[in-house]
Amino acid sequence: MTLIILRVVFLLVAAGLAVSFVTSDLVPNDPDWYVWAVFIAVMCTAAAVVLVDMSVRRKRIDTISAVYFGLLVGLLLTYVLSIALTPVLMNQPLRDAVQLTMGMSLCYLCISLLLQTKDDFRFVIPYVEFAKEVKGLKPYILDTSVIIDGRIADVVETHVLDNQLIMPRFVLTELQHIADSSDRLRRSRGRRGLDILNRLRANEAVDLQIYDRESPDMAGQPVDMKLVLLAKSLDGKLVTGDYNLNKVAKLHSVPVINLNDLANALKPVYLPGERFSVKVVKPGEEERQGVGYLDDGTMIVVEGGRPHIGKEVTIEVTSVLQTSAGRMIFGRFESLSA
Numbered sequence: 001m002t003l004i005i006l007r008v009v010f011l012l013v014a015a016g017l018a019v020s021f022v023t024s025d026l027v028p029n030d031p032d033w034y035v036w037a038v039f040i041a042v043m044c045t046a047a048a049v050v051l052v053d054m055s056v057r058r059k060r061i062d063t064i065s066a067v068y069f070g071l072l073v074g075l076l077l078t079y080v081l082s083i084a085l086t087p088v089l090m091n092q093p094l095r096d097a098v099q100l101t102m103g104m105s106l107c108y109l110c111i112s113l114l115l116q117t118k119d120d121f122r123f124v125i126p127y128v129e130f131a132k133e134v135k136g137l138k139p140y141i142l143d144t145s146v147i148i149d150g151r152i153a154d155v156v157e158t159h160v161l162d163n164q165l166i167m168p169r170f171v172l173t174e175l176q177h178i179a180d181s182s183d184r185l186r187r188s189r190g191r192r193g194l195d196i197l198n199r200l201r202a203n204e205a206v207d208l209q210i211y212d213r214e215s216p217d218m219a220g221q222p223v224d225m226k227l228v229l230l231a232k233s234l235d236g237k238l239v240t241g242d243y244n245l246n247k248v249a250k251l252h253s254v255p256v257i258n259l260n261d262l263a264n265a266l267k268p269v270y271l272p273g274e275r276f277s278v279k280v281v282k283p284g285e286e287e288r289q290g291v292g293y294l295d296d297g298t299m300i301v302v303e304g305g306r307p308h309i310g311k312e313v314t315i316e317v318t319s320v321l322q323t324s325a326g327r328m329i330f331g332r333f334e335s336l337s338a
Contacts, residue, residue: 003115007050010108014046017100024093042101049105053112070111077110078103139164139236140257143227144174148193149241151259156206164207166236167197170226172210228252264327267296270317275334279312280305290333304333311336 018039082099089095140163146152147167155161175197179190200208215233218226224245231238237255240246249256270276278300280290290305290313302308302315315331322328 003112006108006111006115007053010050010104011043011046013104014042017104018042020100021097024097045101045105049108053109067111067114070114071107074107074110075103077106081106138255139166139234140239141166141168141227141231141234141236142171143238143240143242143245144171144178144193144223145242145245146239146259147171147175147196148178148189149259150192150196151241151263152239153196153199155259155262156200157203159205163237164209165200165239166209166211166230166234168227168230169210169212170214170223172197174223224248228254231255263296264322267298267327268294270320270329272317272319274317275314276317277312277314278302280309283309299328301328301330302333303331308333308336 021038021042078099081102082095085098086095089098140161142152142165156165175190175193177190178186179194181187181190197208200206211230214226215229218229221229224242225248227238227240227245228249230236231249231254232252237257238245238249239257239259240249241259246256246258278292278294280292280302282291283289283306284291284301288304288306290302290307290309292300292302292305292313294300300315302313303318305313305315313336314334316334317329317331319330320327321330
């Protein structure tokens with residue numbers, strides 16, 4: 001809405017400037033069509049400036065700062081260019097007309113540019129940076145897998161995470177393509193991801209931002225590499241459940257929050273020598289091995305458990321193997337549970 005008002009005001013100023021041109025001594029009144037030609041030329045120039053601005057990808061910045069600094073920079077550029085053109089434009093009325101036109105156009109372009117560069121515009125003034133204050137120390141950049149997974153919404157609602165969540169536009173586009181897939185399973189996963197996003201946006205306690213910009217070095221890169229580059233440029237952390245993306249991010253020294261690691265960290269800890277009960281549900285890979293599962297999905301490999309498939313047994317823990325892919329507990333059969 002602010003840009004629309006700015007463009008309307010710009011066109012009105014252009015119309016006033018055109019009228020001042022045709023009523024001055026600079027434009028001859030004879031023939032009559034010459035006056036209209038100058039007026040139309042000025043308005044076409046203003047319309048062309050607006051169209052060029054509209055063709056640039058939309059960006060954002062704080063409105064008051066944009067107007068103030070845009071006018072300041074525009075007037076400064078106008079002053080510098082008018083001094084440079086003084087030896088060329090000896091005619092005073094012509095020089096004034098050119099200066100007014102440049103001032104109008106440059107002020108508009110500077111204000112419009114600042115209005116559309118909110119997230120990454122930075123003035124080269126020491127210790128001064130115009131950027132939105134975000135929650136927490138570092139923003140969290142979400143990838144496709146963590147949105148489809150859905151656990152991020154549950155984690156955020158526990159108020160453990162208070163950082164700003166960044167949803168890149170290219171990830172949202174990928175999610176929409178998955179939701180429109182002809183494969184029923186992929187389509188269901190994509191729609192689940194969109195539902196999770198709507199759930200996060202509906203939560204007033206969650207600071208979720210859709211990030212539109214892509215830096216030039218992201219051009220032609222796959223989505224995973226774009227996420228890594230974006231996390232580096234925003235000095236943020238990647239939130240993912242993708243094992244491969246986790247490895248790529250660590251190669252580029254980008255911090256990662258792996259939801260699988262987080263889930264594993266919250267699972268009950270079993271030490272060698274402890275005993276507990278588990279139901280053996282299937283045979284294992286080795287002879288006499290049986291396999292069972294805890295309620296949280298942890299896989300239990302039971303030595304001597306194959307003869308007791310379908311039964312509740314008591315085991316003694318011998319070792320625990322934990323990776324980003326999950327946790328496995330190895331134990332030996334002790335006795336049948338009562």
